[in-house]
Amino acid sequence: MTNGMKGVLAMLAVCTTWGLSGIYYAQVTHLPPLEVLAHRTIWSFLFFAIVIAFTGRGDKVREAASSPRTLGLLTVSALLISTNWFGFIFAIHSGRAMEASLGYYIFPLVTVVLGYLVFGERFGPWQGFGIALATGAVLTLTLGLGVAPWISLLLAGTFGGYGLVKKVLTVGPVTSTFLEVALLMPLALGYVAFGPGVAHLDAHDWALLAMSGIITGGPLVGFAYAATRLHYATLGLTQYLNPTLQFAVAAFLFNEPFTRWHAIAFPMIWTALALYSLGVLRQDRRARKLAMA
Numbered sequence: 332m333t334n335g336m337k338g339v340l341a342m343l344a345v346c347t348t349w350g351l352s353g354i355y356y357a358q359v360t361h362l363p364p365l366e367v368l369a370h371r372t373i374w375s376f377l378f379f380a381i382v383i384a385f386t387g388r389g390d391k392v393r394e395a396a397s398s399p400r401t402l403g404l405l406t407v408s409a410l411l412i413s414t415n416w417f418g419f420i421f422a423i424h425s426g427r428a429m430e431a432s433l434g435y436y437i438f439p440l441v442t443v444v445l446g447y448l449v450f451g452e453r454f455g456p457w458q459g460f461g462i463a464l465a466t467g468a469v470l471t472l473t474l475g476l477g478v479a480p481w482i483s484l485l486l487a488g489t490f491g492g493y494g495l496v497k498k499v500l501t502v503g504p505v506t507s508t509f510l511e512v513a514l515l516m517p518l519a520l521g522y523v524a525f526g527p528g529v530a531h532l533d534a535h536d537w538a539l540l541a542m543s544g545i546i547t548g549g550p551l552v553g554f555a556y557a558a559t560r561l562h563y564a565t566l567g568l569t570q571y572l573n574p575t576l577q578f579a580v581a582a583f584l585f586n587e588p589f590t591r592w593h594a595i596a597f598p599m600i601w602t603a604l605a606l607y608s609l610g611v612l613r614q615d616r617r618a619r620k621l622a623m624a
Contacts, residue, residue: 338560350576374544432577434486475592
């Protein structure tokens with residue numbers, strides 16, 4: 332099996348896990364979202380601590396932790412990703428999984444806008460039209476439903492910001508994520524100790540909460556594996572499987588309402604992503620031709 336095929340299979344497994352994770356979080360809706368978030372942080376820390384020890388990345392962790400600039404950036408990324416995690420958990424708890432899926436559909440277009448604003452990156456006309464169409468979809472939902480899709484915007488914005496910080500970090504994804512959850516550990520432990528405690532949790536709860544570490548950490552390790560074996564365009568396009576599965580879970584498993592406004596907005600988003608993907612594929616093709624010249 333080629334490295335490219337291994338990368339594709341890894342990304343399919345990663346995106347399937349992300350896309351179906353709503354089913355898992357629906358099993359812990361009897362616990363407050365903040366409590367689930369705290370345990371997700373704690374168990375993710377334990378998962379990555381084992382990975383760091385097993386792969387011998389201790390020196391890289393110490394090197395990254397010794398840099399004030401790196402620690403500052405990791406603090407920002409930790410706050411962004413924890414907000415993103417909370418937003419998704421809250422969406423499942425409040426019966427708004429479909430809105431969460433919309434957020435992850437919007438995310439790639441948010442990264443284009445952030446790249447333009449922060450790094451001065453240019454985008455082609457296809458991508459520009461895609462961004463305009465996605466903006467129209469958000470406005471359609473806002474006007475049609477009488478309220479902005481705040482969860483969608485929160486998830487897209489925080490994940491876009493998280494990717495932005497990761498772009499300027501020189502630390503690998505496994506090491507950086509371990510340090511992020513390590514920075515969040517005092518907050519998570521403090522919340523559990525001085526808040527709900529653990530006496531109310533039964534064996535089933537403990538098993539479910541412990542799984543959050545694997546569900547969080549496993550896909551990130553798989554993503555890092557795939558990223559070294561796939562072209563950027565392929566890596567980006569396979570990620571659309573995640574919100575597509577989230578949408579399917581929300582519509583067919585959770586039976587969330589799909590209004591006429593959703594019926595207008597979602598095709599607009601899908602068209603926007605198709606245009607965006609066309610632009611990415613063209614850029615990738617030009618880059619390959621230049622590399623071969």
